[in-house]
Amino acid sequence: MTTAACRGCGLADLEVVLDLGDMPLVNRLLTESMLDKPEPRYPLALAFCPNCCLVQITETVAPEVLFRDYAYFSSVSDAMVEHVGRLVRDLVPARSLHARSLVVELASNDGYLLQHYVAAGVPVLGIDPARNVAAAATARGIPTLPEFFGTAIAARLRREGKLADIIHANNVLAHVPELEDFVEGISMLLKPSGILVVETPYVRDLVDRVEFDTIYHEHVFYYSLSALDRVFRRHGLEILGVNRIPIHGGSLRVFVGHRGSGNATPAVEELLREEAAIGMCTLGYFSGFAARVNDLKDELVADLAAMKAAGTTIAAYGAAAKGTVLLNAFGIGSETIDYVVDRSPHKQGLFLPGVKLPIRPDDDLLLLQPDVCLLLAWNFAEEIFAQQAPYLAAGGRFLIPSAATRSV
């Protein structure tokens, strides 16, 4: 379903700032038997709302289609587990959590975050619509409801006397087309003194570093602090703190409470002023973005063609969504790249959507020693370089798409 209206404020006319054409569902990896069948494709265009400043894609793919069998298990990344572990170790004493507190995580995945609270003796509840990951989490001692969060679930939990001291919403606010119902549900579930901790990719980093490959159908929204501020205010919430963090190519970590429940740190007003100064709530901010994406394409396609002409063997690393976006949007497929390696056993043996490249175990880099490996999972560059030290030592090298513009 394509919408021209803003999902936040309802303004009828959104301004398209980047059109990536028709794209397959990037997390729907293919089995061998699916290779001959037509794949569903949906328009992928990024648009800006000049009224409420929300950046969003124009297409809504039903969440039932996208998130019921999610292939991405968060625990697969050591860096991600450590990232959230540090946050939890800070929050447990800071919020005086104990055995009668409750921490809820929305889109809790396999429990990679909540496990740190369980270890600290704090009761938890995960909510995640992907039945396979919710079952895996529950099996390892992290109770997880396999459902989509919204006001209906929040009302049910309230009736059961469950209110949250902390709600975590990491990398989920971008994913929910029914944003208003989701945030209202948070407002209902959060104790009067409770705190919501949100992490979501920062649209400013996306634009600055040309991270267009983080745009796909699962990601409906791309936030500035100015847009978030308006969203939370509509539901009686206010932003109390903000940090810029490097995760996922540059994200915002935002602390939110009920209106009047605390004093905002100076960082909130500072960042809002900064965003106003660079015009992030104006269409002009996005002028030139599409041209920079095109420059990146021209540069990468030319580099790979020159390598191929010289007889270089090329593989790729990272069977994740962003790699699928980049390869499909730039038209780079099996004529250039032999295979993609990935560390996740859940992906090995499958094929990337659209370009249909086979996915092999990451150990195959050392085994097969391709001359060059295109790093699609650039957000985990340091971790991957460390894991692949033997491949590098044996003469292999990584190519990062436009390393100059993406300081990873």
Ligand SMILES: [Zn+2]
């Ligand atoms: Zn709007």
